[in-house]
Every structure is written in C-alpha cells, then in structure tokens.
Amino acid sequence: MAADDPSTQPPTGPAAEQEWLAAYDPRAYTPIAVTVDVVALTLRQGSLHVLLVERGAPPQQGCWALPGGFLRAGEEGLDEAAARELAEETGLLGAAEAESPPCRLHLEQLGTYGAPARDPRMHVVSVAYLAFAPDLPDPQAGTDAAAAAWHPVSDLDLRPCGRSPAAGVPADTHGGGVDGRTGPPALPLAFDHAHILADGLDRVRAKLEYSPLATAFLPHDFTIPELRAVYEAVWGEKLHPGNFHRKVLSVPGFVESTGTTTQRGGARGGPRARTYHAGDARLLHPALLRPTREAPPSAVPPGEAPQGATPPGEAPPGEGPSPR
Amino acid sequence: MAADDPSTQPPTGPAAEQEWLAAYDPRAYTPIAVTVDVVALTLRQGSLHVLLVERGAPPQQGCWALPGGFLRAGEEGLDEAAARELAEETGLLGAAEAESPPCRLHLEQLGTYGAPARDPRMHVVSVAYLAFAPDLPDPQAGTDAAAAAWHPVSDLDLRPCGRSPAAGVPADTHGGGVDGRTGPPALPLAFDHAHILADGLDRVRAKLEYSPLATAFLPHDFTIPELRAVYEAVWGEKLHPGNFHRKVLSVPGFVESTGTTTQRGGARGGPRARTYHAGDARLLHPALLRPTREAPPSAVPPGEAPQGATPPGEAPPGEGPSPR
DNA sequence: AGAATAGTGTCTATGAGACATTATTAT
C-alpha cells in the first residue's frame, strides 16, 4: 500500500508478502534494472539531429540506440545520471555545469518506459530524458562512447513502433532537411527507442509553442532569422518571416536585444540582422502557435460540432516534472 | 553506454565495469527499488480531493502518503502497475477495464522521482501517475488499503518542498473549496510526496486548457455548468458562465449533445440544463485558456519587451508519454 | 413574488496571418 515503503507493513496477502520479503532482503527478489536514456537533439545544417550510439553486442547488435546507462544506486539522482551519461557520450556537460543561468544545455525528463519485455534479458525500467543543445562537434571517439554520432531524425524510421505519424503530415518531411540525402532509408533503432524518440520529438514540437526553449538550440547570441530556422526545422514547415519576427519581439521576455548586429548579411544578400539573447521568460505568453494544418472549418455552427475535426494523433504539449 | 544493456560490452572503465558485473549477476549489485505512486484526483462537493493512505509504520509513521507499491518485476508494465495499485486502494478499476472508449478513469504518467535520499532505507525510484476520476465512494476498509481517504488538496501543505506557489495566487485558494474548513491546517505528506502532488496539480491545471480531460471528473452525462464547476475547482477561480458556455460548444469534439436535459433545474432556481457527453476530441482546438491574472500590459511597445512580465513558476502544459 | 440560473446576443480589444513595402547587403 504505502508508496516507497519496502519494509514496513506485515503481509496481508500474497502480493503484499512478496513485497514485504523483498524489502527485508531486496537481493532475494527478482531484480529490476533502472537505466537513464537521453534523447539529445541539436540542429545541424538546418535539420534536426539526434545523438545515437551503435550497439556492438548481441541483443540488437548493429542497431543504433539512445545513449544511456545505469542509474548508480544510492549515488545519484535521475537528473544527475542523465547529465552524466550525456557528458560521457559528448563531453558537453562542462557548459551545463558552469553557466546555469545562461543555460547552455537544457535537460528535462521525458517519461519512463517499463514494459516487462522491452529488453529480452531482464525487466529494465528506463527513465528517458530530453536534451536540447546548440550545434556540437562530433562526439569524439576515445571517450566512453565507442561509436556515437549525430543522425538526422529524418533518416530514422519511427513508425513501426505503433505510433502513427501526425495527421496530414506525410511523415517523411519531419526533419525538414536541407540535405536530401537518401542513404540509409530507415535506420533501425534498438528496443523501444524509436518509440521514446517519437515521444521526444512530439514533446519538442509542442514545447516550442509555449516555451522559449528554441533558444537552447542556438548559441548565446542569435538573430531572429536563426531562431526562425529552429522553429522551421523542428516543426518541419516554413514560417512567414515577417510575422514571425514581429511575433517574437511582441512576446515579453522571449528575447532581449544586444544592441549589435551580425558582421555580415545573409549568405545570399540582405541587411545585417540584429542579435538577441534569450530573455528571462520561462513561458511564452501569448504562445507561438504552430500553423494549423486542418482546413479552417470557417464558422462551425455551435451546438453541432462536427466530429473528427480535431486532428487525431497530434501530441499534446508536454513536460515532465520540474527539474529539481 | 548502450541503454538497456546490462550485459554486453566489455568493461572499458570503472563505471562500465560496475555495470558489466551487475549485468551478469544483477543480485550482486546494489539494488534499486521501483515503485509506482498514484496521484488520484476527484471532485467532491465542488472541491478537488486527492486519495491518500495513512502510513502505519516507522519511517514517516502517521504521515499521509500517495497510494502506491512495488512494480512486479517481469510481470507488469508501469501503466498496469499503476492501475493495479489504484484498484487495490479504491476498487474502481473495473470501470477502466470494462469501458475503454467511454473512458471512465483517466490514468497517465506524471513523472519519475529518484533522488537517492528520498527514502531513508534504500534508493527508491518512483514512477508517479496521475488519475482523474468522477466522484467515488470512500475507499472501503477491508481491501489492501488500511486507511485510505480522500483529502481536500486545500488541506495539504505543498510549499515546503521547494516549490513556490503560482505567481500572484495566494496559494491558499488552490482548492477553491466550498467548505471553508480550517481543521488540520497543513497535513504533512510523507517523503517527497508533497512535491509529486504539486507537480500533479500543475499538470491537471495545465491539461484542462488544451485537453478535454475535465470530463474525466464527471459522470458520463453532464451539463455545461457541471463542466464549468470542474474548471473552477481545479483552477481555483470563477469563470464567466456565459462565455464559458459558448466557448465549450464552439470547440469541435469537446462535448456532444444528448438531446435531453436534467430533470430538475438548479438547486437555487434556473431552467433545466441540457446534458452532454464527452466528444471524440483528444485535444481542444482552440484551447480553453486559463484567465490571465497578469495585469494586462496594455500595448507593450515591441522591440523593448519588459522583462519579468511573464509569470514565473507557472507550470507549462504537460503530459507523459503516450500510454502504450 | 423574488431570486438565481441556463443560454444567447452584442460589442470591443487583441492577436494571427496575409500581403505590401522599404532598406540593406552579397554576388
């Protein structure tokens, strides 16, 4: 009954007895492994990339997987473990530890996955985290990561895991990629990691609407067109430059002017853009709504709402518990 | 490195070696307990209540805690475990199992809490779930629950856990209670359960905005004023009856008319209300925005956004991974 | 009768989106 309580109540039933025994000698009970996996996202050449490591051992050998590892019992919390794993793979945590307020690396809990059969060897409960980072160098071999690399999310196949693509979206335009590479058509992901990644992508797309987290994909100073490129890459659709510009500046606390501009204009011409840095707002108000792709119903007579008008399969906005 | 992988890689460092050993004989490694806790919310007499169980044993004895228990290794997933625990405490799962489409009990993952010291005895990782239910009878003693009861959330003290109340809200109006009872001023919650509960309340308040989940607090058929009462109780503020009515009917798929009305009018007069049931929309579009309590900045000149205008500490919309 | 409530109508301020326009810069 009581949560977090492995040892107190006398057994009152078969299940309770099991728990009671397990509490007094946890090693005698069927063990559960707790791991932490990280969906680390960044922007490269205008398209969304995810950090993956290649599995070199039997179960799912050759498949790519999310970086992750075991929670160190009694030594660290979940957030710490996620940050540690990410640092081991990419060596990018120094930034996160050093400058907290100008938050260089965003890390938040995504969800926990604990189906008994998700790992063939034993029951593994994985706490998934979501990380946003500005463009980073390729993960250097020689660290803990044997083979880690950034992959365009558009190269991955997220569908076979029982997740239908967003309604109306052809599902191959996700990355909105600049490069039309068609090398590996669908990179297989290990275990249920495709499912986790899909949840992470849903989360990012939703969060851009009402949080200033798009700035986490950019360096400290950035321009409005660069910020727009983040939205376009994550949402996979073009945005109106003029309206986006005005909208961003109208949201209090989203960006703050640095008073300077870029040194050069756009690559193909145009004036130099002013630079900004992230403001102190933690929530966008009003939100930057994603362009609606449902045909505008144009004055639905109230009282008889047409069913099915709401796009199914779309992900609601999401966030885990506040990182404490 | 590889996630969910307790057994494959040869050790390449101290941490990796630990993991490797643990994989080949998990019982030799420091164990971690995995539990599932449920924040079960319902509406009683117009105010929000949460299901709590009283701890009868040493650690935190006498404190109230969220219902929960151990994940059965190899036997069940997290969602199943949460549903099972809730059923053991309240006996209300029959409904959820029986009628899935007219979904009588909403259950979703809230977040996972795994600080090493959150339980004094061992490292316990708790996966928290959030449940919404229509008014239920008091949990019957005789089940697994020794002492379980519904408590008004306004009776609980959620603050000492490092969580600041929503900006501008006096923090004692949370329940929006009908009863101005001031009996137990602040019921202490065990472990970090106050923190979990606070996260759950943030989540519910946010979800009512863009999801039709308010209907999960009501019986199958309900009236618009009853639906409004849910919003008022969860948000802790009065809503404009007329505008709310029109707004609800204008959102496609939120509610569908049953064609009938209530048998009696309001308790203090008024015509009989029409009845509705939940529509098939899973997302409210456009959303039912929570009334803004920030002083309307009244035409902020763009380009120099006033910092701090965005209410801090407010919870963003949130949802866990899609229940699979 | 009096009071409270369900439901609808109307008006206004605001924001989103569609263009249009000007100024600036790379090629």
Place this chain on the structure above:
DNA sequence: ATAATAATGTCTCATAGACACTATTCT
C-alpha cells in the same frame, strides 16, 4: 545591377472577454 533578405506597416478575420438580456425554474 540584380536578387535576396531584415525589418516594419497595413489590413482582415477570428477569438476572448465584458456586459446585457430573455426565459425558465426553485423557494
């Protein structure tokens, strides 16, 4: 010179919210 782009302005439509009003029902 030409083309592309940053940034701003203007216009229209939809929605949120304030308020008023009618009809219905309980005490």
